[in-house]
Amino acid sequence: MVFGIIISSTLVAMPGIGSKTAIALLLPIAFVLNKFEAVALIVSIWAVSNTANSITSILFSVPGGGGSQATIMDGYPMAKKGEAARALAAAFTSSAIGGVIGAIVLLAAIPVLRPLVLLLGPPEFFMLVMIGVAMVGALSGKAPVKGIIVGAFGLAVSMIGVHMLTGIHRFTFDQLYLVDGIKLVPMTIGLFAIPEMLYMASKGTGISDVPLGDLTSGRRQGIKDAFTHWWLIVRCSFIGVWVGIIPGLGSSVADWFAYGHAKQTCKGARETFGTGDVRGVIGVDAATNAKEGASLIPTLAFGIPGSSTLALIFGGLIIVGITPGKDMLTKDLDVTFSMIWLLIIGSILTTILCLAFTKQLAMATKLRPTLMIPMILAMAVIGSFAASGRFEDVLVMIAFGTLGYFMRAAGWPRPPLLLGLVLGPIAERYMWTSVQLYGASFLFRPGVLIIFSLLMLSVMYPMWQDRYFKRMERNVEV
């Protein structure tokens, strides 16, 4: 767990790498571990993702990930005033508290979710899987139609290989390698690590030439700030929890919601926010980390990962023999509780390590792309090959890397592709079971109709969301 936290903190702290790439690069290591060790590694990588990325936001005004954009608003002005250590300590501490609150909500939700999950049948689960893909495609982007198409493409990629019910080969082009289907790890590494590497190469220079300065004095004040504003942390954590429960609303939504809330409710915030108010940092970091625990609720209960990062976690769990969904609330309940406790411990441990090694982590951002690129490329190749020990995995990685680059260039979101690949086999199984049990009339069951209405709402919602954010951004600018 400590190994996972240290390595992934370093990777996540580098702008342009991000949590998805870090998870994809480290996931092959989980293959050689036993079930509980693998879960500890996976959860620890995940626990880090929303804490370490505040470093670049505060120090260099470069968001380390989706959830650290709003941190810049007050974190960077604080750093400019010589309060970088205070801002970082406040961000790390509030992140830990938020993470613990999110995990506790998850813990409390389990007794409620168990009977609810047992009430649902295959038709409802099929629609829930569809809603998961559609919501991540539609809600998380400015291009909902493109998002849903990419999700469908992920479902299509998952069809490659032997069909589990009939045994026939689908879309394999008579290639032996494709009989087993496209593996999650090489595809993810290709889709995220290669385009990020290309991004680094196109920039040509390092992320920042700004001197790091003093990152120790003011640390104690930052920790104290977090505890002084505990009620703000609790409120923003619950905003994060709410965002986390809805699949598709990622960290980039949670941080702006929390920032907006803090600005509206904190005394004198309208004058001080944006100029280096520590409360702006505290609220945002608490919300983004609280979101993580809560986002496990739909993943564990219904088998719907709420984000592409969770889809990767989901895929990692499947690889080590754990199937998210109903089983995690019944026969694998011990694994679920282990995950929750690991998330709590991971959040606290990450904060302690980030506080202790802030300077070292910040130095990771100073590495030149010319040094990072060959190492990432080597890691990407080895990580892809480790998926099944076949050279074709490397070719799959490169093919998806090329596709990922062109998708970015043309404005097609990549995360729904990952979700589609992970959820594809589950969706097909539920769909066929539903057809066998009820025929085409499964589509008219009350539960299915309710979920379908939600699905339609989720497609319409981004239009409203887009307008809302534009208005909010205008308010923040004012």
Added chain:
Amino acid sequence: MNVRFQPRTVLTVFFIVVFGYIFYESQEMPQQARLYPYTIAAIALGLLSIQLVREVFFAPVANSRETGADVDFTDEEASSEGQKRTLELFLWVYAFAVALWLIGFFVAIPVMVFLYLLRHKEGWIITIAMPTVAGVSTWALFNNLLHLPFPPGLVFEALGFD
């Protein structure tokens, strides 16, 4: 009404071809295997038609690279210098894949790291130290400890090395 064919429409056409193939190919399958790909392809083709019409007839040119769900494509990447660097790295990636196939992982990885650092005029200490670390860790960590069955490469196989 203006008709705009932008380079990015190529990707939309690519997806249309993929889903068109799935739709066509699944017709030959038994019902159990056909139902799911058929349904997904039909839905996707419907949405792609809307997307294509929007891109060709209505799409605004500005900001169409923004996804909101992903790291947006930057102006630096879109610049001619950025594209040149991207193309060079693509060539590195493809050449590296060929090297892996020909001379295997143990040799190709340190060689790639060494040549890349040499190309970018890094200091000699780094240029020698980094490939050494990469080669040793590939052999010690991934081969010996994690037992990854790295293929020796076509050339070494032909020379009789396993």
